Amino acid sequence: MKLKIGEFARLGQVTVQTLRYYADLDLLRPGEVDPFTGYRYYLLDQLPALHRILALKDMGIPLEQVKRLLHDNISPEEMRRILLLKQDEIRSQVQNSLDQLERIDIRLKMLEHKSKPTNYEIDIKHVDALQVASVTGEVPDYRDVGPLWMELSECIQASKLQVDAPYLTLCHATEPRIKLEVCAPVGNPIDDAPQGLVRVLPEVKTML
Structure with a gap:
């Protein structure tokens, strides 16, 4: 059964422009072209x-590779191998996106902490020992x-540590230069963190 290009496009739920593009790529040519009018006709068994084509494209496989897959009549095992590779590629992309989201979350927490108004009232309190990641x-x-907060954020991301607020900035010296330590609390014991990144701040019985 012959179908005009518009009819075949509606049946396949694509545009006429898409069918013309696929024909130009030698991906799916019309079943017949009228030599006098140039009208393109597709056959029902081309559906x-x-x-x-649409299914493979929807899985992210480039059209040039789709063309080879269809024209070479590859085996089911070869198709399975290609799809597994594509699956691994997509999983890697998803993991990269999750890593980016985690970096954004860390930066947002740091910004939230630093944007809070400072309370200058003096409060004498006891502070328990605290495990932190610090730079x-x-x-x-x-x-x-x-820049110290930026470095700490990158170290936390690289080590995949789970941190929580509130963040701390400790001053160890003021002369000849100011020596600061930026800290982010780490909830769980860390066994495989890089040496020097995680330490335990000692208990302070009296702190202003």
Whole structure:
């Protein structure tokens, strides 16, 4: 049964432009072209081929590779191998996106902590020992602590640590330069963190 290009497009739920594009790629050519009018006709039994093209394209397989898969009449085992490779590629992309989301979450928590108004009331309290991930460095001014937070964020992400607020900034020295340590609490014991990244802040019985 011959179908005009518009009829075949509606049946396959694609546009006429898509069918013309597939024909130009030699991916799915019309079953017949009228030599006098140039009208393109598709055959009803070409519909499964169109559905295979759309299914493979929907899985992210490039059209050039789809063309080879269809024209070479590859075996089911070869098709399975290709789909497994595509599956691994997509999983890697998803993991990269999750890693990016985690980095964004860490930065947002840090920004939230630093944007909170400072309470200058004096409060004498007892502070328990606290396990933290920390980075120490010297800065010319207290306002230059930003790069230390950036470095800590990258270390936390690389080590896949689970941290929580509140974040701390400790001052170890003021002369000749200001020595600061930025800290993020780590909830669970860490056995495989890089040496020097995680430490336990000692208990402080009296702190202002």
